[in-house]
Amino acid sequence: MKTILSTDELIEHMIHKGIKFNIETKEEASNFLQHNNYYFKLAAYRNLYPKISQGDNKGKYQNLEFAYLRELSVIDMYIRYKIMNMCLDIEHAIKVKLVTSVTDNQQEDGYDIVRQFLAKEDRKFHILNSIRRHSSGEYCRSLISKYYPYFPIWVLVELITFGDLLHICHFYEEEYQRSIIPDNKLMNTIRDLRNASAHSNCLLN
Template structure:
C-alpha cells in the first residue's frame, strides 16, 4: 500500500523524482495543491515526460509545467462538454423531425422495439420516478403508461442510452445517420463531464489496447493533407482521445452546418481556433514551457492542424460535408 502524503511530503516526493521548482516556488506549489488541484491528478500529467533510466528521474520537468497542463485541460474540457451538449440536442431534434415525417412510424412502435432490445432501460426509468432527480416528475407522470412515446422517452434517457435509441431507429428504417461516431463522442463527453484528465496520457494513450479507430473518420481526415502529415494522421488517429476529439469536431461541424445553427458553430470554432492557434490564445500563452517536449509539441501541431483545416473548410463556399453518412 502506498503511504498517505501531506502536502509538504508531496513536494518532497516530486523533488526526489526530478521535478524542479524554479518558475513556481515550493510555497506557491503548496498553495496550488491545497486550493486548486490535488496531487494525484496533477502528477498524472507527468506521464507526458520521459524518465531517465539511469536515475529514475523525470527529464526537464518543472512543477509549473504540470500546473499549466492542468489548466489547459480544464479549459478544453469545458469547451468539449459544451460541444457535446450541442451535438446531443441537435441529434434529438433531427431524429424527432425525421420521425415526424416517417409515415411508417407512429412514435410508439420504435419505443417498443427499443425496450425489447434494452429491457433494463425501462426499469431504470421506473427507478427515476421514485428518486430525486431533474426528470423524476416526467418519469413519474408516465410510469403507469403502458406505452411510451419517443418524444417523452428522449427526455428521460442519458446520452449513452439515447445513442442506443438513435442507432436503433436509423438502422430500423435504413436512414443515413452518425451512429458510427457517437460512441466516440459519448466517451469524450463522459470524460469531460467527470473531469477526467484528457492531456495526461499523450505519451502513453489510455485505453489504446481496447480501442478501434473508425476507418471512415480516418479517411475523412485524409483530406487535410496540407495541414497534417500522413505520419501524424496515422499516429494520432490511433490514440483514443485524439480520434474521439476529431470525431466530435467533424460531427459538430456537420450537424451545425445549416443556417439556423451556423452562428453557434462559427462561434465555437472561433473559440477553439483562438484557444489553440492564435498567439493571444491560452495554449500558446506559455508555449516556452513545452517547446523541449517533443511529445506535447507534436500532439499540439496535430490538433491545431485539424482546427485550421476545419476553419478553412467552413469558409470555403464549395465545401459540403466532413463525413459521408
C-alpha cells in the first residue's frame, strides 16, 4: 500500500523520478496540482516518455519536464470534449434511426418490441432495475412514473445507457431483419470511448 504524499512531497517524488522543473517552477506546479489536476492523473502521461537505461540516472525519465505532463493533460481534456460530443451525436443518430424504423414498421406499435426485448433480455442486462435507480432523478422522473414498466421505444431510448441502446438495436435487427447499426463491433469501441471520456479517463497515455 502506497503512502499518501503532500503536494510538496509529490514534487520531490517527481524530481527523484527525473522529472524537471525548468519550464515551470515547483511553485507553479504545486499550484496546478492543488487547483487544476491531481498527481495520479498527471503521472499517467509519464508512460509516453523513455527512461535512462544506464549510468547513475538509470531508471529516471529522460528529458521530461513537468510542463510537458501539464500540457498533455490539457490537450487530453480537449480531446475528451471533442470525442464526447461526437459520441453523443452518434448515439442520437442511432436513436433517431431506431425510432424511425419502428415507426415505419407496420408490424410494430412501438411497445411490442420493448416488451419482447425486456421479456427476453432484462434478466441478463437488468435494464428495468437500472431505470428504477433513476426514478428519483429530476430529468427522468416524470417519464419513468408515467410509463413504467410499459415503455414505448421512443421513451425507452431516453432512459437507457448507450450499451443497452446497442443491445436493443441488435435485438430489433434480428427480430425484423432491418439494419440499424451496420457494424456493431465499431459501436462497442465508440461506447468504450464515450464512457472513458465521460469519466475523464486519460486517453493519450
